[in-house]
Amino acid sequence: MSELKLMKGNEALAEAAIRAGVDAYFGYPITPQTELIEYLMSQKTEERTGMVCLQAESEIAAINMVYGAASTGKKVFTSSSSPGVSLKQEGISYIAGAELPAVIVNVVRGGPGLGTIQPSQADYFQSVKGGGHGDYKLYVLAPSSVQEMSDFVEDAFDIAFKYNAPVLILSDGLIGQMMEKVELKPQQKRRTDAEVIAQCGSWATTGKTKDRERNIITSLDLQSEKMEARVHRLLKKYEQMEKEDLRFEKINCDDAEYLIVAYGSSARIAQKAVEIARSKGVKVGLLRPITLFPFPKKQLFDLADQVKGILSVELNAGQMVEDVKLSTEFKVPVEHFGRTGGIIHTPEEILEALEQKIINNGSIRHHKTRESSIL
């Protein structure tokens, strides 16, 4: 039975993981993610479902534990926040290279360095451009509500096991910490060991039985041709993800003259900005990428023929805006607006930026006296 509860985003994700029949979690405390590991530890998961939860000695150890459990076909995940996710990058690269299914959660805070514990979207580049070393990508899901924190756990594991690839849930301190109503799915049974072997026995290191060759999990190919073949195999997966598993949401885009692109917490605030603008008669639409890789390139390319300008709204100094520009191939003006340092923009600030950077852009030079406020 599904259940309605008031929960923090971090807790909702943790509860959803238990209910999704996840086998193991390995993590390390860091604000603003800590409720996630605390919640799991409070749940006596070994008793509830048999799920293993362990506080590792570091984020490095945690991601390598994820690598270990994933190499045996278990459903395993880790969570952290920005500095900790930086530490995990070598391990994530190994998981991608060795083609293992795993889920990583980043409840982003501001940076660089120790930065701030306040929300941020400054890890966009790290998340969608690889992050660690080598030619790989992550499938990146960006929740914008507590409900999605919960729902995306199962979605993430589905993708991870569909492609044998790491999936990142890119949240932030706002979505992680805020409380909202959430509908939790019913408890699913964890797979038995026999079911794990039936599902993953062709590749997982579960113990070599007499009826098969040994399974080896590695990302090492000392022969260049083999290494290139591995990279090509990864590229094929990414192409398939773009074809089959792109997710986005279009809000008020049909008649839009101006477009805001925003994901996660920014998208929530941008949606309010769109409402205000529309109430003043300005036709603004919102494109919310739900997956950041794959990115809604084609949708943006098409919308660029329709709208007069695009504002990329992000809680960072300008990262996703580069992908928006690439996707629209410079057909229309694309600008960035974002606060950093943990400051969260208001809908009014977004509208002001839209007006200054997009609506008045170009025309402002000819009509210096023009006074059209959509605020």
Added chain:
Amino acid sequence: MEVLDIIKPENQVFCKTKLMTNAALSYCPGCGHGTAHNLTMEVIDEMGIAEDTIGVAPVGCSVLAYDFMNIDMTQAAHGRAPAVATAIARTWPEKYVFTYQGDGDLAAIGTAETIHACNRGENIVIIFVNNGIYGMTGGQMAPTTLPGMKSTTSPFGRDVKTMGSPIKMTELVAQLPGTYYVTRQSVHTHKNVRKAKKAIKKAFENIKLKKGISFVEIVSNCNSGWKMTPNDANKWMEDNMFPYYPLGDIKVNGKLK
């Protein structure tokens, strides 16, 4: 007597280790890694646990252990094998999980993972091949490199004033309550091979008891890194490594000796 009469199975005193693949070992002639591999596989074979054994290979010369050991294996990032093994053992508690690591892997970059896996008393075996050098990358100084010993990154000899003293990881982990069996062996003579095999066997048998980590150090040679012939390397090891890293059990059945 014909040759075929002599090679009857009942006369056979030595054969290729069954659980080793037919791949040609990539180790330098005389290197202890090959013998350590053989012993590990012999023990697993003799215990009849191959189907339930999962090995974790390191980064180091033995990164390709999975090419030679005919069992399921996962290759870990440099130093992280104990973390990888932790998760496998936790999620498959009835399996026999072991790591096979060099001294750079286990005692430098992976120090934290080693100490904490030992401290948690993970139910795994760690086989630690200490050759006092980074063999794979061409003979750089390891945390275990002896004082005065030359390497490509200590070309004038290890100066303990600036480079620290060689770390005795095995003595260190023996202090932790999570370790159940801690021993130091070598594989350079027949006698030592027999002893080392016994130790490895004890380590794997301990997994059944679920009482904590079994940690088997094998002091070994690296004739390429040390720039010696295999014979000279073994002699040098006896004269220099063993006094610093004395062979024998350090902790048995959870009790320090």
